Amino acid sequence: MRTFTKAALLATVAAVAALPGQGAWADTSGKRIALSNNYAGNSWRQAMLRSWDKVTSQAVSDGVVAAADAFTTAENQVTEQAAQIQNLILQGYDAIVINAASPEGLNGAVQEACDAGVTVVSFDGIVTAECAWRIAVDFKQMGKDEVLYLADRLPEGGNLLEIRGLAGVFVDDEISAGIHEGVAETGKFEVVGSVHGNWAQDVAQKAVAGILPSLPEIVGVVTQGGDGYGAAQAIAASGRDMPIIVMGNRHDELTWWKEQKDANGYETMSVSIAPGVSTLAFWVAQQILDGADVPKDLTVPFLRIDQDNLEENLANTEPGGVANVEYSLGDAQGVIAGAM
């Protein structure tokens, strides 16, 4: 009798201990998730696919899901991707994670997927179909965060130079709107100049070098990523005092920041979206399949690098690439809880 109680107790303890780790996984071990991707032609997308492969192959070997295959369309076209999604439905996937070629053009195919009982999670390039989940990037907040950081560092305020992205692209409008909102809210900065750097260091360097002679003293440079290093080069060449340049997580930007930090204690911050957001979408899909209650609209956390974790992030970023982070199941649950 006594041994029986003990054994029962032990079994209960073991079952309870196993619950948080595997209880949530048991239901999805037979599920298959597919990634439908529309484009793989730049370093961000390549990093995105590598992250997906790394995290999902681990999840598959751990038995969390049965399969997690990535599919990229041969051409970046809406009709190609719509056909691809319909093929994935036919292949019997339980969930499809989409980085979409168009926010609207895929809705018919997405609706077909939902009608067939497939869970659809879109990220980065999101779809607007009501039955799909969206993991969107709050670019506006990203621009605002830059100004708030500067307001923190520079209590007296001053003049700012804004470097914008590619004209006419929605991301550029959003980040810029966030920056101007932050400027209006803090009330101590003035944007005295604005140039288009096209998210490229060489373009940004030329543009900044061109506008600098006409500008008064500037205390900060707000950027969109991929343009901070070029701005630093142009300002250094002009012989001005180096303002606080907000960086965008690119390897060359982080390297320059590290050099300055070692040489004269230069302080700034860096912010962008990690390509590993594909893995966040994977875990969100897994959670939905698991039966978790997930709101339809989620927001991607930014990958922010500060003075104290610069070295660590720089070491993890490959030359020519962008700082990345792969998300875990816990991160996904945190994002879901944050949106409830």
Place this chain on the structure above:
Amino acid sequence: MSALLSPRVLRGLLPPLSLAALLIAIFWLQPRTMSYFGLNLLLNLAVPIALATIAQMFILCVNELDLSIGGFVSLVACITATWLHDTPLLGIAALVGLIVAYALLGALIHIRNLPSIVVTLGMSFVWLGLAVLVLPTPGGKAPEYIRSLMTLKPSLVPFPIIASVVIAGVVHLFLMRSAVGTVLRGAGGNPRSLERAGWSLLKIKMSMFALAGFFGVLSGMALVGLTTSADANIALRYTLLSIAGVILGGGEFVGGRVSPIGAVIGAMTLALAGSFLSFLRLNPDWQIGAQGAILIVVLALRVLISRSEAKR
């Protein structure tokens, strides 16, 4: 027996046989497709491609080439998802206007004796620009009746198959069996003799271009019915797909030699080739090449058949 296997019959059989081979391979790779639901998903996006291919076929029939059909279908899709949905009268007027514009293009090409490749290549940018003006950011909404037509679930036979058979049948009866159709085809095959017989080549070219515009409009409307909303770049792929579809279906770049049934089959073959390669789990970098390889194999078979025909 020898009559059954004559090159002429073989050449006619090549397009349906390629389609059947592809279908069997897909059924074998992915048995789920062998159902009402599966065939519907597999083929529904082939319907707008088939309509665009028929449009291209009318142009190829009079010995011209249309490089603007993709942009044109995109523009129609944008108009369908915006004007035709919000203000039907304006939408219908715009679509009719587009068909008239196509007829006028035909007239321009004929009267000024311009190369159609140059004119239509230029027009492709005009159509795309207009599409961006009509719908600057992706969106809009498909009119309810088009959406319900394209998602129709008739009993027994999936809608895409019925639609394809109807399209192929109607165009076949008109172009291959009617007196008007014979004259229209003759304008591509032997324009000089047709002109001597008193027909106006200008009128024929204008009507062929108008027909192409009409089917381009149908293609755009069908596409929006499937996607529910539009994007200015939605159908750019259709230019090349439609040309390849006509050729795959037995048409030739010399005027007059076209086949409506073959064109529809060719369009479906191309759409299925994409699915086939994706079921094979082929690396996407190889997919375009593999799609090209399927085209080359079918065309090479045709050349072989034609050669044996010439030997006789």
